[in-house]
Amino acid sequence: MSSSATAAATPEALARYEPVIGLEVHVQLATATKIFCGCPTSFGAPPNTNVCPVCLGLPGALPVLSRKAVELAIRGALALHCRVRPHSRFARKNYFYPDLPKGYQISQYDEPLAEGGHVDIAVDGAARRIGVTRVHMEDDAGKSIHEGFADSDRYSYVDLNRCGTPLVEIVSEPDMRSSAEAYAYLTELKQALEFVAVSTCDMEKGHLRCDANVSVRLKGAEQFGTKAEVKNLNSFRFLKQALDYEIARQVALIESGGRVLQETRLYNPDTGETAAMRSKEHAHDYRYFPEPDLVPLRIGEKWLDEVKAAMPELPADKRARFIQEYGLREYDAHVLTATRSASEYYETAARVAGDSKTTANWVMGELMGLLKAEGKQIAESPVSAENLGDLVKRITAGELSGKLAKEIFARMFATGDAPAAIMEREGLKQISDAGELEGIIAEVLARNPSQVEQYRGGKTTVINFLVGQAMRATRGQADVAAVTALLKRKLRPEDTC
Amino acid sequence: MKITEEEVRYVADLSNLKLTGGEAARLRADLNGILEHIDKLNEADTSSVQPMAQVLFEAEETATLRADIPVAPLGNEAAMANAPRRGAGYFKVPKVIER
Numbered sequence: 001m002s003s004s005a006t007a008a009a010t011p012e013a014l015a016r017y018e019p020v021i022g023l024e025v026h027v028q029l030a031t032a033t034k035i036f037c038g039c040p041t042s043f044g045a046p047p048n049t050n051v052c053p054v055c056l057g058l059p060g061a062l063p064v065l066s067r068k069a070v071e072l073a074i075r076g077a078l079a080l081h082c083r084v085r086p087h088s089r090f091a092r093k094n095y096f097y098p099d100l101p102k103g104y105q106i107s108q109y110d111e112p113l114a115e116g117g118h119v120d121i122a123v124d125g126a127a128r129r130i131g132v133t134r135v136h137m138e139d140d141a142g143k144s145i146h147e148g149f150a151d152s153d154r155y156s157y158v159d160l161n162r163c164g165t166p167l168v169e170i171v172s173e174p175d176m177r178s179s180a181e182a183y184a185y186l187t188e189l190k191q192a193l194e195f196v197a198v199s200t201c202d203m204e205k206g207h208l209r210c211d212a213n214v215s216v217r218l219k220g221a222e223q224f225g226t227k228a229e230v231k232n233l234n235s236f237r238f239l240k241q242a243l244d245y246e247i248a249r250q251v252a253l254i255e256s257g258g259r260v261l262q263e264t265r266l267y268n269p270d271t272g273e274t275a276a277m278r279s280k281e282h283a284h285d286y287r288y289f290p291e292p293d294l295v296p297l298r299i300g301e302k303w304l305d306e307v308k309a310a311m312p313e314l315p316a317d318k319r320a321r322f323i324q325e326y327g328l329r330e331y332d333a334h335v336l337t338a339t340r341s342a343s344e345y346y347e348t349a350a351r352v353a354g355d356s357k358t359t360a361n362w363v364m365g366e367l368m369g370l371l372k373a374e375g376k377q378i379a380e381s382p383v384s385a386e387n388l389g390d391l392v393k394r395i396t397a398g399e400l401s402g403k404l405a406k407e408i409f410a411r412m413f414a415t416g417d418a419p420a421a422i423m424e425r426e427g428l429k430q431i432s433d434a435g436e437l438e439g440i441i442a443e444v445l446a447r448n449p450s451q452v453e454q455y456r457g458g459k460t461t462v463i464n465f466l467v468g469q470a471m472r473a474t475r476g477q478a479d480v481a482a483v484t485a486l487l488k489r490k491l492r493p494e495d496t497c
Numbered sequence: 498m499k500i501t502e503e504e505v506r507y508v509a510d511l512s513n514l515k516l517t518g519g520e521a522a523r524l525r526a527d528l529n530g531i532l533e534h535i536d537k538l539n540e541a542d543t544s545s546v547q548p549m550a551q552v553l554f555e556a557e558e559t560a561t562l563r564a565d566i567p568v569a570p571l572g573n574e575a576a577m578a579n580a581p582r583r584g585a586g587y588f589k590v591p592k593v594i595e596r
Binding site for chain 2: 031032033037038039040046047048049050051052053056064065066067068069070094095096097098144145146149151152153154155156157158159160285287295296298299300303
């Protein structure tokens with residue numbers, strides 16, 4: 001019944017209900033090797049090459065936990081303000097599927113790595129704190145391909161390269177009340193994890209995957225409604241679309257006298273709809289039990305302190321420092337700390353330039369403008385932070401005018417070359433040498449006798465025309481202040497030319 | 498009997514196993530024997546004994562962990578060697594229907 005309901009809820013009906021949303025986010029940890037064996041985690045390897053007896057689940061092979069994976073998971077937990085448990089343990093989650101060769105996932109169950117954190121979000125100016133129930137570690141499954149081969153009607157193809165990739169699962173409290181809040185939560189979560197280098201969070205590579213528990217209830221109701229789990233929300237756009245669809249579906253269903261079933265639904269990005277997955281009622285009986293092949297994980301004060309000491313600055317701390325240390329406005333600090341790569345780029349450029357505010361203007365203006373036009377991220381910038389810093393340094397030293405600097409910057413962006421190389425090659429250099437300027441100005445005056453006449457006759461505004469002529473003659477490279485001063489001197493009545 | 502035949506069939510179903518009537522009865526008896534043996538073990542008073550998960554009590558807590566250094570994997574040929582069916586570098590299995 002539920003699957004046949006359409007998402008056609010009227011705005012009036014939607015306004016009477018309140019959605020209740022919790023997210024389960026899986027994040028791939030940025031290790032070089034898998035969680036329980038030394039196989040590389042590199043993306044895009046030919047199928048079934050990065051595998052060994054452990055991740056293939058061959059009989060007798062034993063898992064050995066990666067220290068780096070634990071440390072990254074601890075970092076992630078701390079970034080989300082969780083309490084790290086001094087004692088946690090692994091458990092087997094049993095289910096049968098061809099891309100899970102062991103027949104169980106090694107996860108954590110009753111004693112997870114960390115608990116009780118939060119993520120602060122702001123939607124339409126309203127600040128809210130979303131609870132993080134737990135953070136636990138687990139291994140990933142492989143990949144099944146059901147389509148695209150000549151015999152795909154009869155066979156599924158299985159690639160086990162991804163088997164054993166280290167993940168953390170981050171489970172939120174059911175604290176979100178709109179798709180916009182869920183979107184903001186995932187955004188903040190991703191930013192925090194990127195900043196502390198727990199994960200590269202590359203959604204296209206599946207480094208960050210999201211499932212949502214969604215229910216609706218009449219506004220003011222105490223009790224939660226029956227929830228549905230929506231899977232396959234693997235981009236920010238899909239997350240919002242799928243939640244909006246699912247909320248409307250549940251409201252329409254209840255309004256038409258139906259009831260929401262507790263079920264797993266799959267989001268289909270092509271149709272924008274969610275549909276119930278075929279599943280048996282007891283498919284969720286995972287029969288968890290303690291993993292006998294791994295010792296419990298002990299994390300003492302000393303180790304925890306070491307991990308804390310090695311932890312990079314969190315976004316909120318970095319924002320505060322940028323305002324304090326670089327004298328940036330709050331908005332600018334926000335933009336420049338939006339990603340770890342943006343903040344690193346800015347800090348490197350500002351250090352080279354020796355002028356934090358001008359550097360901020362260039363990074364946020366020219367650089368981000370051109371990057372946006374080409375659909376690129378700052379990490380892909382053709383202009384290195386050092387080169388941008390060098391350019392800004394030349395501007396503040398008076399070596400380059402703003403106009404000339406923009407011209408040079410456009411070429412830096414196109415070629416990736418350093419400013420000095422471009423200035424040398426293109427002859428783009430500010431001319432402020434008095435001797436050189438005098439020759440140019442003499443020529444301008446000789447060519448424009450009537451304007452010279454007007455100026456001397458008292459119409460001094462005509463000097464702007466003459467400055468313009470000098471700039472044109474030098475393709476904009478003349479130092480405007482020097483040209484103006486020289487012109488004024490040359491045009492004094494007592495001088496002849 | 499500590500376990501019913503219905504429970505045996507339930508667990509078998511979760512494991513994608515089809516049991517004949519005779520097999521279900523035999524497995525029920527086997528599992529029952531195992532569970533009764535556990536009961537016997539439970540007679541020992543362990544209330545004052547710490548659970549022992551490892552024998553490295555004196556070692557650092559990180560002693561059982563691995564460094565994040567890649568080891569050469571098996572590679573495709575060795576990984577696929579015992580596969581009943583393969584193609585294009587993949588394991589091939591009968592078409593999977595989501596349960």
